[in-house]
Each structure stands twice: as C-alpha cells, then as structure tokens.
Amino acid sequence: MHLKRLAVPRSWTVSKKTDYWATTPKTSHPRERAIPINVVLRDVLGIVDSTREVKKIIRDRGLLVDGNEINDHKHGVGLMDVISIPEAELHLRTTIDSKNRLKFIKIDEQEANTKLCKIDNKKILKNSETQLNLHDGTNITIEADDYKTKDTIKISIPTKEIQKHIPFGKGKKALIIGGKHAGEIAEIKTHEISDGSKPNHILLEGEEEFRTIEEYVIVVGDEEPEVTLQ
Numbered sequence: 395m396h397l398k399r400l401a402v403p404r405s406w407t408v409s410k411k412t413d414y415w416a417t418t419p420k421t422s423h424p425r426e427r428a429i430p431i432n433v434v435l436r437d438v439l440g441i442v443d444s445t446r447e448v449k450k451i452i453r454d455r456g457l458l459v460d461g462n463e464i465n466d467h468k469h470g471v472g473l474m475d476v477i478s479i480p481e482a483e484l485h486l487r488t489t490i491d492s493k494n495r496l497k498f499i500k501i502d503e504q505e506a507n508t509k510l511c512k513i514d515n516k517k518i519l520k521n522s523e524t525q526l527n528l529h530d531g532t533n534i535t536i537e538a539d540d541y542k543t544k545d546t547i548k549i550s551i552p553t554k555e556i557q558k559h560i561p562f563g564k565g566k567k568a569l570i571i572g573g574k575h576a577g578e579i580a581e582i583k584t585h586e587i588s589d590g591s592k593p594n595h596i597l598l599e600g601e602e603e604f605r606t607i608e609e610y611v612i613v614v615g616d617e618e619p620e621v622t623l624q
Contacts, residue, residue, distance in 0.1 A: 421470025422531025427571075428470035429496055431459065434477065439486075439498060441479075456481050460509060461552030472496070472530060473571060473612075476506050476551060489569070489623045492577040501622050508557065510621055512612045513545050529612070546613040548620050558620065562613050568598060569623055572610035575600070579619060582611070 421428035432448045435441045442448055448467045451457045457464055458478040459471055471477060477486040477498065485506035486498040515527035516539075524539040526547070534547075534554055541547070544562035549555060560566065563582065570578045580600030585608075588594050594608040614620060 418468060419470025420466060420468045421472060423470055423472030423475075424531075427496070428472040430467065431457065431464065431469045431471055431477070432467040434471060434498065441482075441484075451479065461507070474510050474530065476501070476509055478506055487622060490571050490577050494572060494576045499622060499624070505621060507550055508621060509549055509551050510560075510612070510614055511547055511549060513541055513543050513547065515543060516541070544608070544611075544613070560613050560615060560620065565616075566613045567615040567617065567619055568596075568611045569614045569619070570598070570606060570610055571612055573606050575604055575606055576610070577624070579614065579623065580604070582613070 419425070419428045419430040429438070432445050435448050436443070436445065442451070445467055452465060452467060455463050456479055458480070459469060460476055461478070471488050473488055473490060473496070475488045477488070478484065483503070485501050485503060487501050487505075488496055488498055491497045511528040511530060511532075513526050514529050517525040517527065519525055519535065523535050523537055524541070526534045526536060526541060528534065532554075534549070534556070536556070541559060542562065546560040546562070547556050548558040548560065550557055564584065566582050567579055568582050570576055570580065578600050580598035583597040583599055583603070586595040586597065586605075595605050596608055596611050597603065597605050598611070614623060
C-alpha cells in the first residue's frame with residue numbers, strides 16, 4: 395500500500411507538500427507512532443539524499459535498529475528504538491518532542507546497547523511462563539513474574555535481557571508521549587482511577603503541576619531517566 399504525503403501521521407517531521415507519495419512503514423509499533431527508516435535518514439536527518447543510498451547502506455549491512463541488521467528501507471522505527479550506523483559512529487534514540495512528533499537524539503555507543511520498554515499487557519503461557527507484551531509490539535518471556543502493566547523494563551539490545559525493572563508509581567520519573575505536555579519529563583504524584591469507561595488520569599509535577607491520561611505516561615526512571623531522552 396502506498397501512502398500519500400498529505401496523509402502521513404502527525405508524528406512525522408516531514409514536509410507534506412514536497413512529494414506526492416511517502417514510504418509506508420512496516421512496523422510492530424502502532425502505525426501512528428512509527429516512521430520508516432528511509433524517511434528518517436533521507437527526509438528528517440538529511441544523512442542521505444535518496445532512497446537508493448539507504449538501500450546501499452542496508453545491502454552493506456551497515457544499518458541497525460535495536461542492534462539488529464535490517465533488510466528493508468520501509469522498516470518502521472518508533473518510540474525508544476535505537477538506530478545505529480556503526481561505520482559512521484552514529485547512534486540515535488527515538489523519542490518525542492513537544493509537538494507530538496518523533497525526534498532522534500544522538501547517544502553514545504554504550505547507551506546504544508540499552509532500551510526502555512513499557513509493559514502494555516501480560517499473558518500466562520501454557521508452560522506457566524509469563525509473556526510481557528511491550529509498547530513497541532515485541533514480547534519477552536520470563537519465569538519470575540514480578541512485573542505489572544504500566545511498569546517499565548530496561549533491556550539490553552539485541553539480546554533483550556532485562557537489566558532493570560522500574561515499577562510504575564508515585565515518585566517515579568515519567569516521559570509524557572501525548573497531549574499538550576508531550577516530550578516533558580515529570581514526577582508522578584498520584585494515579586487517579588476513573589469510574590466506568592473514562593480514562594484513568596495521572597497527576598504529575600514538572601515545571602508545573604498537570605494532569606494527563608494514563609496512556610500518555612511511560613515511567614523512565616526512579617529519580618532520573620535511565621537513558622537520554624532529551
């Protein structure tokens with residue numbers, strides 16, 4: 395399926411009038427929060443001038459996402475994903491700006507080996523193991539079940555070994571990924587459970603005190619973020 399430029403998600407930092415068509419991402423992330431690596435390198439960062447150059451980097455096995463070689467210029471990246479071009483000594487983490495758009499910040503080689511993932515759901519498997527369903531559409535299977543939805547795990551990439559568990563709760567640092575406070579890092583004060591079908595809200599304190607819906611909050615650290623996000 396082709397994607398018209400005028401219909402690209404608001405999370406893309408690209409001009410909608412320079413071309414008629416845009417690359418459609420192939421991704422496990424929610425479609426509205428994913429952008430194809432081709433568009434990232436060519437249109438957002440300006441590292442290359444054409445899709446042909448992106449394909450050449452891929453053929454030379456010089457492009458990694460979360461530590462894995464990718465083989466498709468349509469590969470979609472989303473929140474917290476790490477893009478690496480080792481030959482250029484370039485490592486980027488995908489985060490979000492104040493306008494709800496995906497942005498890419500430089501990180502060092504050591505930090506490029508880790509990633510934060512929010513636990514969106516859990517499943518008990520037939521062998522009594524637990525499967526953690528993560529915000530990026532991937533899964534991790536574990537034996538000890540000390541994890542809850544809304545918690546965050548810090549994992550190594552590409553091995554996906556859990557390095558740290560950051561429980562959701564009062565006093566934790568959180569990244570806001572939607573609404574008018576998108577891109578801010580704030581401290582969780584209270585978790586407000588709503589009745590019926592209304593979304594739960596969270597009271598946070600950053601430069602000012604504010605509320606946002608639970609869906610827009612990802613815990614990123616105890617006292618400080620575990621990774622560079624701004």
